[in-house]
Amino acid sequence: MPKLWNETIEEHRRAVRDAVLETTAALVMEHGLRAVTMSKIAGESGIGRATLYKYFPDVESIMVAWHERQISGHLHELAQLRHGPGGPGERLERVLEAYAFIQQRRHGHGAELGALLHRGGHVAGAEQHLQHFLRELLAEGAQAGDIRDDVSPDELASFCLHALAAAGALASKSAVRRLVAVTLTGLRPPG
Amino acid sequence: MPKLWNETIEEHRRAVRDAVLETTAALVMEHGLRAVTMSKIAGESGIGRATLYKYFPDVESIMVAWHERQISGHLHELAQLRHGPGGPGERLERVLEAYAFIQQRRHGHGAELGALLHRGGHVAGAEQHLQHFLRELLAEGAQAGDIRDDVSPDELASFCLHALAAAGALASKSAVRRLVAVTLTGLRPPG
Numbered sequence: 481m482p483k484l485w486n487e488t489i490e491e492h493r494r495a496v497r498d499a500v501l502e503t504t505a506a507l508v509m510e511h512g513l514r515a516v517t518m519s520k521i522a523g524e525s526g527i528g529r530a531t532l533y534k535y536f537p538d539v540e541s542i543m544v545a546w547h548e549r550q551i552s553g554h555l556h557e558l559a560q561l562r563h564g565p566g567g568p569g570e571r572l573e574r575v576l577e578a579y580a581f582i583q584q585r586r587h588g589h590g591a592e593l594g595a596l597l598h599r600g601g602h603v604a605g606a607e608q609h610l611q612h613f614l615r616e617l618l619a620e621g622a623q624a625g626d627i628r629d630d631v632s633p634d635e636l637a638s639f640c641l642h643a644l645a646a647a648g649a650l651a652s653k654s655a656v657r658r659l660v661a662v663t664l665t666g667l668r669p670p671g
Numbered sequence: 672m673p674k675l676w677n678e679t680i681e682e683h684r685r686a687v688r689d690a691v692l693e694t695t696a697a698l699v700m701e702h703g704l705r706a707v708t709m710s711k712i713a714g715e716s717g718i719g720r721a722t723l724y725k726y727f728p729d730v731e732s733i734m735v736a737w738h739e740r741q742i743s744g745h746l747h748e749l750a751q752l753r754h755g756p757g758g759p760g761e762r763l764e765r766v767l768e769a770y771a772f773i774q775q776r777r778h779g780h781g782a783e784l785g786a787l788l789h790r791g792g793h794v795a796g797a798e799q800h801l802q803h804f805l806r807e808l809l810a811e812g813a814q815a816g817d818i819r820d821d822v823s824p825d826e827l828a829s830f831c832l833h834a835l836a837a838a839g840a841l842a843s844k845s846a847v848r849r850l851v852a853v854t855l856t857g858l859r860p861p862g
Contacts, residue, residue, distance in 0.1 A: 628856075631849045635841070639853050643834035650826070658822045662830050665819075666857030 497535055499525050501546040508543060513593050540596055547597040551606045554582050558610070562617055569626030572617050572667075576640060577660045579610075583647040584656050611637050618667070628669045636667055688726060690716050692737040699734060704784050731787055738788040742797045745773050749801070753808055760817030763808050763858075767831060768851045770801075774838040775847050802828050809858070819860045827858055 503525045507516045516539055522532040536542045561574040597603070614637035621627030627636070643663045647656045694716045698707045707730055713723040727733045752765045788794070805828035812818030818827070834854045838847050 628853075631853055635837075635846060635849060636853065638837045638840060639834055639850060642837035643830055643854075643857070645836075646829045646833035649829060655826060658826060659830060661861075662819075662822055662827065662857045663834075665859070665861060666834070666853045668856070670856060 496525075496527060496531075497545075500527075500532065500535060500542060501549060504539065504542040505546045508539070508593065513539065513543070513596065543593070543596060544599075544602075548602050551602060555606060555609060555613075558613070562613065567626065568617060568621040568624050572621050572627070573660070573664060575614070575617060576644060576663060577657065579641075580644045580647040580656045580660050581653075583645055584650055586648070607641070611641065614640060621667075625669065627667050630670070639663075639666065687716075687718060687722075688736075691718075691723065691726060691733060692740060695730065695733040696737045699730070699784065704730065704734070704787065734784070734787060735790075735793075739793050742793060746797060746800060746804075749804070753804065758817065759808060759812040759815050763812050763818070764851070764855060766805070766808060767835060767854060768848065770832075771835045771838040771847045771851050772844075774836055775841055777839070798832070802832065805831060812858075816860065818858050821861065830854075830857065 500521065504516065504521050507520060507524065518532055518539060519529055521539065521542065522529040525532070536545070558575050558578055561578055562571055564571055564574065566574075611634075615633045618627050618633035618636045618640075622629040622633060627633075640663055643666070644659065647659055650656050650659065691712065695707065695712050698711060698715065709723055709730060710720055712730065712733070713720040716723070727736070749766050749769055752769055753762055755762055755765065757765075802825075806824045809818055809824035809827045809831075813820040813824060818824075831854055834857070835850065838850055841847050841850065
């Protein structure tokens with residue numbers, strides 16, 4: 481069945497948008513936010529400058545859009561792990577490890593870019609979503625006896641998110657795994 | 672023995688300085704940074720405006736000086752607990768609880784004031800000092816068998832400081848104590 485013209489247009493627009501996001505993020509990571517111009521992005525993405533401006537008004541808004549896409553990708557990845565196989569304890573472990581690795585990777589952004597990316601409301605929204613999501617998984621775990629029930633799932637979720645932020649300063653994958661193990665020990669029912 | 676003239680001057684200057692710091696902090700906490708002027712501070716401190724300017728150039732620098740004094744007070748308090756009575760496990764518990772309460776109190780500063788106070792290098796310096804200090808106490812605890820030794824004291828110190836930052840969003844003292852208990856569980860030898 482041939483595609484409708486509208487679908488083709490929509491697909492094309494999405495492909496251009498994705499290419500612009502990838503190109504811009506790569507340029508900014510390599511050269512820093514200040515060194516990247518709209519002309520440079522247009523050139524590297526293989527589109528005209530005028531076309532680029534139909535998609536985005538400036539470099540900052542491209543980076544915010546890229547970050548929104550990153551975050552929704554991460555939330556999607558964590559949701560899949562949450563609903564994966566195994567008991568709540570195992571699934572929690574997979575979710576916390578994946579979250580810690582995300583924290584470790586994202587640390588490379590640098591202060592200026594970090595401030596820009598956190599200006600939008602999408603980060604606060606994602607954090608709230610994550611807190612809610614972890615709370616439910618922790619409540620499941622408490623019911624199954626994998627997780628302590630003398631502290632509320634909400635307080636435990638906040639403990640996890642703060643503790644795992646320490647991954648941002650860790651250099652190796654094994655250090656991140658140790659951090660996850662220490663955090664999980666805190667969540668277990670007390671001996 | 673009568674005091675030397677220089678000592679009297681020095682004492683007087685310190686008393687004026689302390690009064691200015693207290694007054695300014697109280698005014699800023701009540702009315703917000705933007706609403707407080709140098710004239711208002713001079714009036715409330717009971718000194719002339721010209722005298723105030725001999726001590727500080729503006730409201731921001733008073734607040735930074737106040738914050739430096741707060742931080743060194745906190746570090747002093749934590750150092751006393753560290754060198755207090757009892758085994759390393761007990762002393763660690765007292766230090767972590769005191770640190771968590773400091774985190775809870777300081778959360779009231781608000782975003783604008785928080786950004787100002789963290790601009791100076793003194794906060795980074797204090798954090799480094801605290802990390803070093805906790806690392807030593809954790810190493811002592813590991814040697815005494817109170818603290819796990821499968822993860823380095825440095826990584827455990829970073830875990831503690833991040834986890835206890837969650838106290839900033841906690842409303843009650845008992846919630847802070849639960850957070851400290853969960854964090855301590857993470858530090859205990861596994862199994």
